[in-house]
Amino acid sequence: MLKVQELRELIKLVDQSSIDEFTYETNGTTVSMKKSGVQQEVKTVEQHAAQVEQPTAPVVKEETKAPVAEAPKESKNEEPAAESSADFDHEIVSPMVGTLYTAPNPESDPYVQKGSKVEKDSVVCIVEAMKLFNEIEAEVSGEITEILVEDGELVEYGQPLFRVKTK
Incomplete structure (x- = not known):
């Protein structure tokens, strides 16, 4: 079912x-x-x-x-996202449905936090789908201005995860 x-x-x-x-x-x-x-x-x-x-x-x-x-x-x-558009230039979205993890394991620090600097190839989180752990990269260089999801949260395809102010 x-x-x-x-x-x-x-x-x-x-x-x-x-x-x-x-x-x-x-x-x-x-x-x-x-x-x-x-x-x-x-x-x-x-x-x-x-x-x-x-x-x-x-x-x-x-x-x-x-x-x-x-x-x-x-x-x-x-609508509120459009109002706060000055804070970011790019949104990192989930490429799949799954469970989001902000760190490589429970004992580790998160990959990124608000204010973290990221490069195009920086890993920002992991999305687990069907027991496969997929590293999600920033795809842009800049600074994380907002984290829109919590550790362990279920995310959907296309759901915004992070907001980035590009360089």
Whole structure:
């Protein structure tokens, strides 16, 4: 069964894309999404429900109003970022979904802190995805002006992690 976070991610991806209908099947679970105006309809069907003669009876139907309501919240969160644009020139974003670690191990100091100077090849954090630890590099030279995530936090693809004032 898909986790709630995975479902939210799928809803967000479908919402941002130009597709109107999406079906995903894995491990006996089927998730179907269909855009209808502003709202999306999500149906989850277990494998045993698909084997019943009348498949419409056991279908669990959820109206997903929360993700639609979350979209304006995200745009509100972007407004303060635009206001503080004088503090940074570049955002280091997560290249993948995973767990972020600010240090190579729990006993070590963090790779960077607010005010740290970084080069293009400086490692700023690690994102663990599927038991693989991926070092994330700054990609620009400058100074870390803001750290937007905490150690051990789950991050999403494209999520801003650090703000950098370039040289």
